[in-house]
Amino acid sequence: MAVDILIGLQWGDEGKGKIVDVLAPTYDIVARFQGGPNAGHTLEFEGTKHVLHQIPSGIFHPHIKNIIGNGVVLDPIVFRTEMQKLTDRGVDAAKNLFISKKASLILPSHRILDRVSEEALGSGKIGSTLKGIGPTYQDKIGRVGLRVGDILADDFQERYNKLVERHRKTVEFYGQQLELGEQEQAFFDAVNYLKSLNLVDSEYMINEALKNGKRILAEGAQGSLLDIDFGTYPFVTSSTTLVAGACTGLGVAPRHIGEVYGIFKAYCTRVGSGPFPTELLDEVGEEIRQAGREFGSTTGRPRRCGWVDLPSLKYSIMLNGVTQLNMMKADVLTEFDTIHICTHYKLPSGEITDKVPHSLEEGSVKPIYTELPGWKVDLNQIDSVEELPEAFKNYLVFVEEHLQVPITIVSVGPDRKSTLKRDAMNVA
Ligand code: GDP
Ligand code: IMO
Ligand code: MG
Secondary structure (H helix, E strand, C coil): CCCEEECCCCCCCCCCCHHHHHHHCCEEEEEEECCCCCCEEEEEEEEEEEECCCCCCCCCCCEEEEEEECEECHHHHHHHHHHHHHCCCCCCHHHHEECCCCCCCCHHHHHHHHHHHHHHHHHCCCCCCCCCCCHHHHHCCCCCEEEEHHHHHCCHHHHHHHHHHHHHHHHHHCCCCCCCHHHHHHHHHHHHHHHHCCCHHHHHHHHHHHCHHHHHHHHCCCCEEEEEEEECCCCCCCCCCCHHHHHHCCCCCCCEEEEEEEEEEEEEEECCCCCCCEECCCCHHHHHHHHHHCCCCCCEEEEEEEEEHHHHHHHHHHEEEEEEEEECCCCCCCCCCCEEEEEECCCCCEEEEEEEEEEECCCCCEEEEEEECCCCHHHHHHHCCHHHHHHHHHHHHHHHHCCCCCEEEECCCEECEEEEEEECCCCC
């Protein structure tokens, strides 16, 4: 058996939570491999909306084991609140949740470091979610971080104090004081709660499951264009958001990777700072934002909106080895007479390319668009791909032919049920 992986191909918020939940019934295990509470994955079913931050999106299916892998940075306080919400909704999450002892711990001081670092960057700020992600990964790579397994050690408090002292000095370097207040007590309470859960060597759990023929789905967080190496650096997150991250973030050998689902919106969004070639700063962008309810699931910030960008999708497909595409939120574009699709970039030299250059800095590439007629039909009311309007099918096939990967899922609404499966493979 292999591990299938679902990856966002844009700047996050493509609808990963929804599709993991849709695909989950055919899997035995769903595992998160990177990121942390910066993620906000939304699932909607039976009239209720759920937003998950650190807990994998298979949690609503009682037969599925959900793993928080070693590559994740876990905030115990946020985690405890998430678990409480699930309990309030009648979900017994503790039974089906397994947390890697090697996952990194986000301390309250990491969140403060995130804030002071952003303040110091001023207008060059990353637009971080301020959840402490960057500082926690810095400590991991700097080999001074704390991990979930450490909470079981007798000297955990001492190790915690030592790390907080480092953080205190850094905060002072920025000319501020580290004031933890009630957060410290909340952290230790949450750590105690964490001790009552299944803390495991998840690399063994996953590899044994693979050996026993179990089906595993790895759930990406963020998106490929936020990847630490290949994203729009420095306006990225601090983890490997690509398929490669699933190998290191779960302990799965590359030869065990199976299907790679690449998920993208029929348009494009981004939260936080950084380049966005197809961004629409006009009323069209605002219309997409309103129609798509494009406000952050984690921070509530308005998402920047623009047309779909095929060069960046090709880039993400290449980096991830995508085998199937999922097109999300086409229903949002219903009102438009014309749909724009960016097929190429024009570089400052005048060269036309479909490759993503080293830097996408604001204004360095100009998108070149093809325009196709809109469909003007509410896709949310449609139950099968056959019933899709011709104009939409033309759009779908145009995108598919450019990307050379079959689009096997078309999502036409936030609900679990608004999902059309598609066998047709128009790709040569
Ligand atoms: P994720 O971070 O990739 O899981 O995505 P988010 O949950 O942050 O953002 C996706 C948003 O779009 C959520 O509010 C979903 O409920 C919603 N959504 C997902 N698929 C569709 C769709 O096909 N149509 C519409 N209109 N909304 C969708
Ligand atoms: P999901 O999993 C969209 C963005 C932030 C910021 C940058 C760095 O829901 O798709 P960080 O807090 O990671 O240091 O922020 O990355 N970002 C996301 N944008 N969706 C996400 O997750 C994101 N996680 C981080 O807005 O620009
Ligand atoms: Mg999200």
